[in-house]
Structure formats: structure tokens, C-alpha cells
Amino acid sequence: MDHEPPPPAAMPSGRRSTIGSLARRAGVAASTVSRALRDDPRISPEVRARIAALAAEAGYTPNILARTLVGGRSGLIGLVLGPIENPIYAEIMREAVAQAAARGFRLLLLHVGQGPIEDATAEALSQYRVDGCLITSAELSSRAAAICAGNGVPVVMVNRVPRQHENAVACDNRAAGEVLARLLLAAGHRRLAVVTGNPGTSTSQDRADGFSGFVSSAGLAAPRRIEGGASHAAGFAAGQAIAALPTEERPDAVLGVSDILAMGVMDGLREAGLSVPTDVSVVGVDGIAAAAGPPYRLTTVAQPLQAMVARGLDLLTARIGGAALPQEMVLLRGTLMRRHSARLTAPED
Amino acid sequence: MDHEPPPPAAMPSGRRSTIGSLARRAGVAASTVSRALRDDPRISPEVRARIAALAAEAGYTPNILARTLVGGRSGLIGLVLGPIENPIYAEIMREAVAQAAARGFRLLLLHVGQGPIEDATAEALSQYRVDGCLITSAELSSRAAAICAGNGVPVVMVNRVPRQHENAVACDNRAAGEVLARLLLAAGHRRLAVVTGNPGTSTSQDRADGFSGFVSSAGLAAPRRIEGGASHAAGFAAGQAIAALPTEERPDAVLGVSDILAMGVMDGLREAGLSVPTDVSVVGVDGIAAAAGPPYRLTTVAQPLQAMVARGLDLLTARIGGAALPQEMVLLRGTLMRRHSARLTAPED
């Protein structure tokens, strides 16, 4: 088994073994080692076994960089993450790392946050020869997009509908908004409001539109729109603003376009002395873990994150394969989670 | 300026330009291009300018993989992240990406979550020739540690004191516990409790020990220990358990060893009808953003995340430089944030 004794210091214990060194030790050519290690059927079983043993003993690991250089794939997927203050991005990331690993890919963390991607980062994309790029939320800078396009690096957006020419996987946000509107109306709510997210984001717009559209087409007054943002703090402010409204104007149900925002709304309302859901019902969209339990128990439409990431990687790997596929966009239906932040039965009167 | 028209399809627009192609176009040798691009002073200004212009026009980016192959650094730092349910890890990550980028490094996301690192992941570490490894929380599997040691890849742990032989940067957790204990005692609290985190983690132990130690040495009864965990849910359960205690046994102040845990404790107490801080004071450690505002306004000791990551990268880059430095451990003092989850003035009686 040849366990090497713990090296005296942090000394790089000898040279790393390479295909060449293995070849020498095995008395064969480098090409033979290469083939043996990749289970090429042409190599005789004995030789293959001998080389495999040698490799294991030497703790050999192939140098992917060299392999990539020859023309192979890097096995790297560039990841661009949205504002991490919203736990949804952390959840997407967790899912993405795990699923990418299962498919033999590693994630190169390019950017975190909403800010635009710096040039240096955009270049990393090209310098490291990433096979593809996974983007959540944050806008891909035109620079980065150009680099991807110019190099034939496929791009897939997750949780965001592309303004440009990328592939995308998203939750059917419009439908999510409609489902929630239907739910609230069925429970007898009549004065609705929606707290919007970051202006210009498709998620916020689609959810709000679906919600408002359903209400309007039911013949009711369009929900009041309140400017929110992407954070709990923004929701909190909105909640306080709502609480400050004259009672007869106060909505009886409000949608925060994301869970984190809706949580803020709940806290804002409660801080102002109102009760949720007794005075005001609150619902969200996303399905983040933090909103599921007390003190929120948020009724929401949960995004099918696992499936979203899976389909995102599907789109990506198909295109990494080199196939000239058309732009594709996948919409996945969310799941309504009935919890306790909204009154869901018509008041008896 | 030569903006290329948007390629008809996602066609890899021609070949990527390389040092060789630039050399040909410039009518010089490849080595000259290499030197010119790296601002080697030996190259004449004119040639350098000409090559720079050519490179810019062609949208040339060096292939880091090739550069690394020659013996250079990969510029890659492996990142292992703890259980992302705790926002502290997301914050560390955000900080790490930004600071690493500023130093010219990219992060290879190796693992997220508490689970042990799979073998495939550990190998990626070696295959991609990462220059160093940054670990938060999650135990580095012995496999991964062996790979790092065997290849002379330096490892630095952030937010975790190493059981093994790695370098580390952490908050002075013991001191944090003491500071909070002193604060609570000064405000007249006498019946203290501590809700512990994941068993066996140094952060949880050190914080709890510092807290308990200070109380004991002040001549008071040691704080009651309540088993918690790493999540809001664990804290919530602990909060409910505390609320269920007979009044005369109920602690008047409790430390949740992490903010997320303390938030859970607060919610658990409140759900049971108790008021924080009127009935029970609650404090935490970490300084996560979510705990700062309402409804928590958690009094806590904030970890100096920015400095922690900076020092972590310092340790790493110094060792990546090849210097044979001794194991090093850096403890950084946190900052007490007095907010409103704890009664901080002695009750007048």
C-alpha cells in the first residue's frame, strides 16, 4: 500500500507523477499509458492492469489543463450569481455545484452580486476556457456576452428570462402570480397590492403582471403597486408604508414578488402593530427555506430549483456537445405552498 | 474599432487568436509577442505598441491553461463552503470572490454544505492544479487534505480553527463569548443560558466556553447548556424549550452561538408568548445582515469578515509564493454591536 510517511515539512513530496513518468516506470510509451488510463480497448488487459496499478500507487491524477490544451473540454462552467442577500441564490448555487459535479463539471465562480461584471472577470471566462456559462439574475455585461458569443461558449440563464439571445430556464413567474391572485380572491380578499422587486428584472415584472392581470380580468380594481426592491429591508419599508395607509385604503392582501421581500413586508406590518394574516394577508414567490417556518410560515409558490438547475445543465451540456441548437427557453411550473401568512378561507359574514 | 457583426449563428467565429497567429500577423517571433504582451522592457516601444494594437483588435486573451502548464500558477483557489443555510457562508463567499479577483485569483467552487467532500471533488483539486485552498467550516476530508499536502497545495481555513495542520483565520470566538457575558452580567442578568451549535465545531465550542467561563469566574452559576444546532429551526426549538421552563428556572438571558441560531431562539420565545428583550434577552455571534434589522435587532459580536478573508488570502498567497512558512493561525477580534434584543441597562429595583 506504500503509505508515504507524512512529509517532514510542507515539502512538495517529490515530483508529481505524469503520464511520462508512469510510462518510464512501466517500460511502455506515453501514448500507451494514456490509452490504458482511458480504458482504450486496444490495450491488452495485462498492460492495462499493470499501468492502472502503477498509477494508483503513484497517486497519479491527470492534468486537466494539459488535456484541455490539446483540444478537449475544460470541464469548467462559469457561474455568475445574483445578489446573495437573497437566499434563493445560495440555494441555486448549492444545487448547481452538486449537479454539475455529478455530471463531471466544476464551477468557476465568476461573480457574485448584482453589480456589473468587471472586465477582468469577463476575461477569466475566456482565459480559463470555460465550456459554458450559467447565469442567475445579474446581468451579463455586454463585454462578457460578447466574449461568450465570440468564442462559442454557450450561455444559459437560470431564474431569469433573457433580454438578449441566451438560453434560459425559469419558473413560470406569470403563472405563479396568477395562482396567488386566484387563491387570494377565492378567499374573499378584494383590495390587493403588490410590492415589486428590482425594477427591470423579468422575475419581478412577470410575477407582478401575472398577479395584477388576474385581478383585473376578474373585474376588480388593479392591485396597488408599491415599489419594493430585492431585500428584506425594502419589504420592511413597504410593509410600514402599507400599515401607514388609512384603514379604508389599506390592502387586505399583498404579494411580495420574492419571499425575502414578502418576509420584510410581514415584519414591517407587524412592527406597525398589524397582524398577519388577520389584518393583512401576505404571500410571496420563491419557496426559500427561511420563509417556511415560524415566524413567517409564508404562503408562496415554490420554484422547482432542483429541476431548474437540472434543465439548465441539460441545455448547457447539449450545446457544449457542439450541437447547433436553436435558442431555447424552458418554463417550469412552481408549486403552491399553502401556509399561514394568508387567510385562505372566505370570512363568514 | 472594428465591431464584428453579430455572428450569423452561435458559430465559433473563426479561430481564437493565439500568440502564434499574432506573431504571424505582426511578422515577428512568437517569443517576441509573448514578451511584448507581458511588457518586457527589452521589447522596443514601437513593436510593443504594434503588437498590443493587433492583440486588442483580434480580441486576444492568453490561454491560462497553457501558461500554467509551463510551470506557472493556475491562478485558481479551491473554495470549500460550509452549510449555506447559514448566511454567514454566503457573506464569506461574496467577500472571497471579490478579494480573490482583486488579487488576480479565481475561485473554483469545490463543495458546498457540511457533508464530507466526495472523492471526485477532492481530485478536482489536484486535476485543476489549484494554487491553494480556502476552507470554511466543512471538514476537509482526509482524502482532500492528503491530496493538498502531497502536492504542496497550501490550505487555509477561515472561520474555523483547524484540528489538523492547516493555517487558519478565525474570529476570537472565546473573547466574543466573554464580551457578551460581561455585557449581560453588567446589565444585571443573573440566570444565563447558552444554546450550542453543531457539536464538535470549534466556533460553537469556543463561543460557549468563553461565555460560560466568564460567568463562572464571576462567581455565578454556570449557564445552562441547551443543545442547538446550526439552523434557525434548531434555535427555534431551543427557544420554545426555554419558554416551556418553569418561570423560576427560566434564564433571563441567552446566547445563541451563531446569529442564525439566536434568531431562531428569539422566534421560538416570541412564538411562545414571551417578549424579547423584556422577558428574556438574546444575543448572538456573527454579525449577519439579516439579524441587524427588525424584527431581530440582534445584539451580537460581528465577525470582521472582510479582514478575515483578507488575512486568509494573505496566508494563502504567501505560501503559494513558495515560501516555507510555519503553520500560522490568526485570531481577529470581533465588534460588539449593541442592538435591541438584549436589555442592556440594569433594572431599577
Place this chain on the structure above:
DNA sequence: TTGAAAGCGGTACCAC
């Protein structure tokens, strides 16, 4: 079934 050699994109050493 195996070996030899070329080459991927750079860097660095040695000449000139």
C-alpha cells in the same frame, strides 16, 4: 497491440 512524433498555447533560455 504498441510506439514515435507532432502539436495544443505559452514561457524561458540561449544565441545573435
Place this chain on the structure above:
DNA sequence: GTGGTACCGCTTTCAA
């Protein structure tokens, strides 16, 4: 100052 060349580790023809 600049060019030639060898080489990093691996894959892939092309021969044998």
C-alpha cells in the same frame, strides 16, 4: 532587441 528552440503534460494521427 529579437529570433530560435526546447519543453510543460497530454492526446492523437500514423506507422510498425
